[in-house]
Amino acid sequence: xxxxxxxxxxxxxxxxxxxxxEKPDESGIRYVKEIVDSMAExxxxxxxxxxxxxxxxxxxxxxxxxxTIEIRDMFVDGLVTNQxxxxxxxxxxxxx
Amino acid sequence: MPRARLRxxxxxxxxxxxxxxxxxxGEAATVSDLLCVYLSTASGESEDVFASAxxxxxxxxxxxxxxLNMSTVNxxxxxxxxxxxKEVPWNYEGRDWYEWVHVLALxxxxxxxxxxxxEIEDGIALLQEVLTDEQLxxxxxxxxxxxxxxxxxxxxxxxxxxxxxxxxxxxxxxxPMSVKIRKDMLPVGKVIDLANIVH
Numbered sequence: 459x460x461x462x463x464x465x466x467x468x469x470x471x472x473x474x475x476x477x478x479x480e481k482p483d484e485s486g487i488r489y490v491k492e493i494v495d496s497m498a499e500x501x502x503x504x505x506x507x508x509x510x511x512x513x514x515x516x517x518x519x520x521x522x523x524x525x526t527i528e529i530r531d532m533f534v535d536g537l538v539t540n541q542x543x544x545x546x547x548x549x550x551x552x553x554x
Numbered sequence: 555m556p557r558a559r560l561r562x563x564x565x566x567x568x569x570x571x572x573x574x575x576x577x578x579x580g581e582a583a584t585v586s587d588l589l590c591v592y593l594s595t596a597s598g599e600s601e602d603v604f605a606s607a608x609x610x611x612x613x614x615x616x617x618x619x620x621x622l623n624m625s626t627v628n629x630x631x632x633x634x635x636x637x638x639x640k641e642v643p644w645n646y647e648g649r650d651w652y653e654w655v656h657v658l659a660l661x662x663x664x665x666x667x668x669x670x671x672x673e674i675e676d677g678i679a680l681l682q683e684v685l686t687d688e689q690l691x692x693x694x695x696x697x698x699x700x701x702x703x704x705x706x707x708x709x710x711x712x713x714x715x716x717x718x719x720x721x722x723x724x725x726x727x728x729x730p731m732s733v734k735i736r737k738d739m740l741p742v743g744k745v746i747d748l749a750n751i752v753h
Contacts, residue, residue, distance in 0.1 A: 460608075464589055467609030468582040541610060548613045552585060553577045 459512060459532070459539045466511060467540060471549040473508045474542070476500060482543040489543065490534055505533065512536030555597050558623045560677035561670035564651050565595055566623055589616050596623065627675050631682045634721035657684050686723070693717045 462470060477496035482489040497505045510517060513532055520529060558566055569592045576584040589612060590604040596619045604612045658669050658677070661684040669677070696702050696717040703712040 462609050463606055464609045464612040465583065465586040465605065468586045472580070472582045544610060544613075548610075552573070554580060554582060554585060 459535050462512065462540055467545055468549065468554065470508060470511050470540065471545050471554065473504050473511065474546075475549065475554070477504065478542075478546045486538070486543070490537060493537070493542075494533075509533050509536065512540065555619065555622070558596060558674065559670060560672040560674060561651070562595065563623055563674045563677075564654070566592060568650075569595060570620070589613075592616065593619060623674070625674055625678060627679070629678050629682060630722045631678060631685070632722070634724065654681055657681060661687075685720075689719060689723060693719075 461467075474493065477493045477500065479489055479492045494505070506517065506520075509515075509520065509529060509532060513520070513536065515523075524532070569588055573585055573588045573592065576588060586605075587601075590601040593599070593604045593612065593615055594601040604615065654677075655666055655669050658664060658681060659666070662680070672680075693716070697714070702715055702717070704715050705711075706713050
């Protein structure tokens with residue numbers, strides 16, 4: 459998975475904005491868990507939208523080609539590749 | 555990358571204001587476009603270079619270029635800037651830059667090119683000096699006018715009404731005085747500071 463360009467990264471920030479914890483923990487595990495929990499509680503569509511944005515795939519390609527666990531792994535991989543904690547910090551600095 | 559000169563700095567500040575406004579409206583697409591325009595204006599590189607780079611490279615570049623082109627002096631001219639709500643009928647796109655050029659050209663007889671190539675701090679400092687001179691001249695002329703004096707019937711004397719100054723020329727509010735409180739009047743027991751509690 460490739461790092462997003464600035465335009466897609468800010469779109470990703472806008473999708474995840476509501477779900478991003480204030481500060482990351484050291485391992486990042488709790489950070490990702492809090493994002494996923496928040497999505498499940500507030501807006502599950504954000505989970506799908508963020509994966510589509512990070513992978514560049516269509517909804518159809520994702521559903522037919524990958525299992526739920528593979529999709530979850532892609533989501534986590536996308537967050538790591540795009541340095542989500544730094545992106546959150548940048549988005550907050552811009553006051554987006 | 556060299557530091558911007560006055561004309562480019564003026565443009566960069568205009569883009570920064572637009573970024574701030576777009577952020578406040580939550581327009582992520584406009585913000586990302588403007589970030590690339592900002593970097594392109596400062597560096598002379600194509601916007602595509604910044605638009606296609608990994609996001610953190612563009613973000614870091616924006617931080618560094620912004621810091622490089624910040625004024626190193628905290629000019630009073632930018633203090634208490636109140637936005638004028640009503641737009642004048644003779645306004646046009648980019649007029650604020652020509653207002654600056656007009657004031658400096660009138661005062662020093664410089665051409666547009668010379669003013670555009672001034673160092674950022676030189677340009678701002680000289681503009682502030684010209685505006686200060688103009689205000690003090692106006693104040694002196696105002697003090698010569700009979701409109702500057704108001705007749706107070708109760709005292710049968712005239713009272714001088716000074717010409718209002720622009721917000722940036724007003725004195726800064728002084729820091730609150732520290733007052734000593736007698737020990738026997740201080741609160742007793744454990745004091746809980748409620749100042750930072752969010753309601």
